Amino acid sequence: MLNTTRTTFKLRNVEFRNRVFVASGTFGYGDEVRNIFPYEKLGGIITKSLSLKPRAGNPPPRIVETSSGVLNSIGLANIGVEAFIHAKLPVLRTLNTSIITNIAASSVDEYCAVLERLESVNGVHAYEINVSCPNVKEGGLNFGTSATMVATITKELRRRTEKPLIVKLTPNVTHIADIARAAAHEGADAVSLINTLIGMAIDVHTRRAKLSTVTGGVSGPAIKPIALAKVFEVSKAVSIPVFGIGGIATVHDALEFLLAGASAIQVGTMNFVDPLIAVRIADGIDEYCRINNIEDVGMLVGSVNANLSNSILQTWL
Amino acid sequence: MLSTTAHIIGKNKISETLYILMLECPAITRSAKAGQFVMIRVNSHSIEPLLRRPFSISWIDGDYFEILLQVVGGGTRKLSEKDIGDEVEVLGPLGNSFRIDNTFETAILVAGGVGVAPFPILTKELRERGKEVQTFIGARTKSQLYTQHLVNCSVSTDDGTEGFHGTVVDNVRAYLENTEMQKLKLFACGPTPMLKALGVLVHHKKLNCEVSLETEMACGFGICQGCVVQLKDSNKGYALACKDGPNFFIDEIVL
Ligand SMILES: Cc1cc2nc3c(=O)[nH]c(=O)nc-3n(C[C@H](O)[C@H](O)[C@H](O)COP(=O)(O)OP(=O)(O)OC[C@H]3O[C@@H](n4cnc5c(N)ncnc54)[C@H](O)[C@@H]3O)c2cc1C
Ligand SMILES: Cc1cc2nc3c(=O)[nH]c(=O)nc-3n(C[C@H](O)[C@H](O)[C@H](O)COP(=O)(O)O)c2cc1C
Numbered sequence A: 001m002l003n004t005t006r007t008t009f010k011l012r013n014v015e016f017r018n019r020v021f022v023a024s025g026t027f028g029y030g031d032e033v034r035n036i037f038p039y040e041k042l043g044g045i046i047t048k049s050l051s052l053k054p055r056a057g058n059p060p061p062r063i064v065e066t067s068s069g070v071l072n073s074i075g076l077a078n079i080g081v082e083a084f085i086h087a088k089l090p091v092l093r094t095l096n097t098s099i100i101t102n103i104a105a106s107s108v109d110e111y112c113a114v115l116e117r118l119e120s121v122n123g124v125h126a127y128e129i130n131v132s133c134p135n136v137k138e139g140g141l142n143f144g145t146s147a148t149m150v151a152t153i154t155k156e157l158r159r160r161t162e163k164p165l166i167v168k169l170t171p172n173v174t175h176i177a178d179i180a181r182a183a184a185h186e187g188a189d190a191v192s193l194i195n196t197l198i199g200m201a202i203d204v205h206t207r208r209a210k211l212s213t214v215t216g217g218v219s220g221p222a223i224k225p226i227a228l229a230k231v232f233e234v235s236k237a238v239s240i241p242v243f244g245i246g247g248i249a250t251v252h253d254a255l256e257f258l259l260a261g262a263s264a265i266q267v268g269t270m271n272f273v274d275p276l277i278a279v280r281i282a283d284g285i286d287e288y289c290r291i292n293n294i295e296d297v298g299m300l301v302g303s304v305n306a307n308l309s310n311s312i313l314q315t316w317l
Numbered sequence B: 001m002l003s004t005t006a007h008i009i010g011k012n013k014i015s016e017t018l019y020i021l022m023l024e025c026p027a028i029t030r031s032a033k034a035g036q037f038v039m040i041r042v043n044s045h046s047i048e049p050l051l052r053r054p055f056s057i058s059w060i061d062g063d064y065f066e067i068l069l070q071v072v073g074g075g076t077r078k079l080s081e082k083d084i085g086d087e088v089e090v091l092g093p094l095g096n097s098f099r100i101d102n103t104f105e106t107a108i109l110v111a112g113g114v115g116v117a118p119f120p121i122l123t124k125e126l127r128e129r130g131k132e133v134q135t136f137i138g139a140r141t142k143s144q145l146y147t148q149h150l151v152n153c154s155v156s157t158d159d160g161t162e163g164f165h166g167t168v169v170d171n172v173r174a175y176l177e178n179t180e181m182q183k184l185k186l187f188a189c190g191p192t193p194m195l196k197a198l199g200v201l202v203h204h205k206k207l208n209c210e211v212s213l214e215t216e217m218a219c220g221f222g223i224c225q226g227c228v229v230q231l232k233d234s235n236k237g238y239a240l241a242c243k244d245g246p247n248f249f250i251d252e253i254v255l
């Protein structure tokens, strides 16, 4: 058994302590669990999506439980970039972990404005760009469903920062690899996937949709096999690192994502159930590597023994 | 907030769907106050149900606390099937506490159904602070009534099997009509229609009233943004039931 395994993971000039992160919107702004969370055991925190102005989000009910999962329509409720900088960032700077701010916007200009504002302050290590947002100019069409729009956003943001830029992809598309390639081509340092899948739930007694917005996004263990296949597919299509997200609840789940091709993973919905789960998963990955004499967690990445037939690969690439 | 485990050291069946569970958990009993709640993982080794369930801290005695458990669905059923000696994962204490200050001398507690849950510990704290306590409890039927640790109880049942035949709010209204109202504060917990009816009454009588909400929650500690409550002041938008609440002044929220 090895004594130590290398756990670190690098994007551009930033070295993350390990490959386990907490996903946007599932860990607040990172400071809510301050008195119980050992931040130094995490690769980093991805904040709730930030927009230029504060957003109240959708009316309740906006979160309901579904089979082994959660359906939400929070609607990107957030305090806005200014309040984040003044009320949250000073606390986050003291937390001894990397801070990745997630950005959401309804126009390319707004994405740029939020990023530029964050560039002007200390304490942000990297950006994750949530492209699962309605594009107001294009009549509400989701940015993330168009390779052209994702390319434009990535290109504009790339010009404005030297920090790692991670583009977060929506699974609600026909060919996710096309979108990933567009982001990679315009200089994204990584892609993260998946965001939530569109879903719905109905109360049979009242015959009403359970969410005020009727449909919402599904997350949690229910979506894990879908997420895993998307991560596998995208990791074959691009050469930049992939953050695997979707239903990770155990150490084994996290290992599956690494084996499928994710360079790092994000824990989402399960933080609601167990606020310390990401730390347990990080510890579990270390232990797995020690027991199996793996010197560097990175050696696991993409090492799944899967013989895909050429015909399947062709349809993806 | 602490993330810990608790042993079930006692269980009482009050009716087919109502139980008391006693949970040994010094880490929580040391700091919990009336009005706060815990999130309990009803099934640690399974993802069905996935989310924890919120329960009011009903009573504290030394190292253990009690919850009053009403079975309404899968999660509460699983919890009701636990036995003495079993262990459950608990997060808590969560949320704000009831505000007990010098603005009132008499507290009127108004409970509908399992909404009575936070009132035993509230009664204890009120009496320690020298307040008079008057309690109104409503339930569908006699077997669903719970009055342990409560004082000066007036009960009502929807079906008339015990006490006043009618709603708890009607019972409170009748009481207020015949009382010299001075330095009163109401504390209420129960189904939304009951709170709405009470809201009309206290608005009419210009009474101070704090309500404990049972908004559905995913996390219980402020990270999911799911449990929003609409504030009357539209500039302030939404509050989080789990963090800013569950206890709100009735005139600051839209029920
Ligand atoms: C702060 C707070 C304190 C609470 N305290 C207590 C308590 O002390 N004792 C107690 O028995 N219950 C309490 N509840 C309600 C309890 O949490 C729910 O009844 C429970 O989560 C339902 O879980 P289930 O899996 O059994 O039902 P589900 O299968 O999830 O739902 C069954 C039915 O119950 C309804 N329901 C689900 N959650 C709630 C809820 N939060 N409020 C009202 N109806 C709901 C659903 O709409 C559905 O119709 C409290 C809730 C909150 C938010
Ligand atoms: C309540 C909730 C809020 C979320 N908010 C955001 C958000 O603001 N920005 C974002 O990029 N993703 C958001 N997500 C998506 C998650 O980051 C993650 O991609 C998704 O939930 C899948 O992972 P999981 O199954 O581990 O939760 C949210 C998810 C949930 C459940």
Ligand code: FES
Binding pocket: B216, B217, B218, B219, B220, B221, B222, B223, B224, B225, B226, B227, B240, B241, B242, B243
């Ligand atoms: S229940 Fe998650 S924020 Fe309140």
